Amino acid sequence: MSYDVVVCGAGVGGLASARALGALGLTVLVLDRQKAPAEVAKGELLQPESVRILDDWGALPALRTGGAVPVDRLAIRDPGGRVLLGLDYRALPGAYREILCTGYSNVLHALAGTLGKTVEVRRGVLVEKAVRDPTGRVTGVRVIDGGRPEEICARLVVAADGLSSRLRRSAGLPGVRRDYDHRLLAFDLPGVRVADEVSAYRAEHGLRLVYPLPGDRCRLYVQIRPEELRGLGADALDAWCDRTLAGVPALEPLAEVLRAHLRGRQILAVYRLRAPRLSTPGLALVGEAAHAVHPMAAQGMNSSLGDAETLARLLESAGGGEPAAVDRALAGYHADRLRRLDHTATVSHNAARMLTSTAGPARLLGGRMMRHTAANPRLLRLTTGNLAGVDPHRLTPVDRLYQLGLLRDRRAYVGPEQPTTNGGRTA
Structure with a gap:
């Protein structure tokens, strides 16, 4: 059996690859070991550049039908809700100037609806390894389908099979994973309406992140130490919840529903990964098979x-x-x-350190960088564009000195934007 392209993995990276390559008229086979997509707390914030891509592919109407919530602001706030640094997406250039907040399954559904007639999806198939010809070029994959081994030939193999990618390893492409020193608890909270923004609270014990989801729901992430909840019984878990809410008074509107859904939490490991090479003859790495970043920056x-x-x-x-x-x-x-991915990784890591450091010089440095960035409209525009994926630019070493307040930026107010006073909306 032969195809132009075999895509391994039917997550967002895999379905996006199938859609984009199928649109070239290529025959594409998508393989996934799961018989149905899993419900996970991931991939819920679509930055403006992604909204543009999905609009180009005709997937945007399905996302909106699925209840995607548009927001045009990302705010870093103190525990009481006061804005420390606000990013206004309305100031971005071009037609795409908002984040869409939606469920991961909604994105998968929207992408699946754009797959052309040359794309086939097969589930419940385990991809074991890449197959090579005598020159070392990848020419297909070996799979187990219904308990039977099979080789599928293709001119191009796309490895979109996630962080522990079998294909990446079998193709000899390394991936270096670095874990952060914390975990994230994810809560899906129904029946609550939060502000139409992505709100990141910089609390004493780390990050608390809140944003709306379709159907009057919201997502809450709470940073914890790796062993923080191990062995806690019901009473101890309730006490932990009380301490968490007391540490961020701005989250009090979520208190009742959070207490009711403590047992439905997901615990997520947080890590960075980058493969030094994204391709080898016959094979490309896509998505988490190639790169992973801290979820704070939604990249x-x-x-x-x-x-x-x-x-x-x-x-x-x-x-x-x-x-x-x-x-x-x-x-x-x-x-x-x-x-581009190295730039994204730097942006994500710096944002994560700024918000998740809980003590010592790192926390003090993060606070200082936020204050000076918030006071500099030019740096705010650059930061917003970098997160949004719209006209991204690296911050220079001199920009870093401006962020630390060690130099005065004479270009801070160059351009049409003038300094503004941030509002004080809370969750």
């Missing part, structure tokens, strides 16, 4: 969509689906995406 799923769009664009430019053209495109994909 993971958005980077996966960018991977898929870039891979399809370069494959089309290379002149078709023959092996030589595919490998030219893959070399370009590695060079193009690696620069």
Whole structure:
């Protein structure tokens, strides 16, 4: 059995790759070991650049029908709700100037609805490893389907099979994972209406992140130590909840529903990962098989969509689906995406350190950087654009000195924006 492309993994990165490559007229087979998508707390914030991609692909109407909530503001707040740093997405250039908050399953559904006739999806199939020819080029995959082994040939294999990617390992592409020193508790809280913004509270014991979801729901993330909840019984868990709420008075409107849904929490490991190489002849890494970042900056799923769009664009430019053209495109994909992903990883890591550091110089430094960034409209525009994926620019070493207040930025007010006073909306 042979296809132009085999995509391994039917998450957002895999379905996005299938959609983008299928639109080139290529025959695409998507394989996933799960028989149905799992409900997980991930991939719920679509940055403006991702909204643009999904609009180009015709997926935006389905997202809106699924209840995606538009927000145009990301605010870092103190425990009482006072704004420390506010990012106004309405100031972005272009037509896409809002985040869409939605469920991961809604994004999968919207992407599935855009797959063309040349795309086939098979579930319940375990992809064991990449298959190579005598030159070392990847020419397909070995799978187990219904208990039977099978080899599937393809000119291009897309590894979108997640953090522990079998294909990445079997293709000889390393991935370096670094864990953060904390975990995140995720709560899906129904029947509550929060402000139409992404609110990140910088509390004494770390990050508390809140944003709306479809159907009058909201997502709450609470930073915890790795062993913080181990062995807690019902009474101790209730006491932990009381302490958490007392530490962030702005979350008091969520108190009743949070107490009612403590047992429905998900505990998420938090880590960074980057593969030094994103491709090898015949194979491309997409999504978490290639990169993972702290969820605070909402870049993971958005980077996966960018991977898929870039891979399809370069494959089309290379002149078709023959092996030589595919490998030219893959070399370009590695060079193009690696620069962007390194930038995204830096932005995400710096944002995470600013909000999750709970003591010592790191916390003091984070607070200082927030104050000086908030007072500098130019740096606010750069930061907003970097998170949104719209016209991203690296902050220079001199910009870092401005953030620390060690230099005065004479260009701070260059441009149409003037300094403003942030409002004080809370959850």
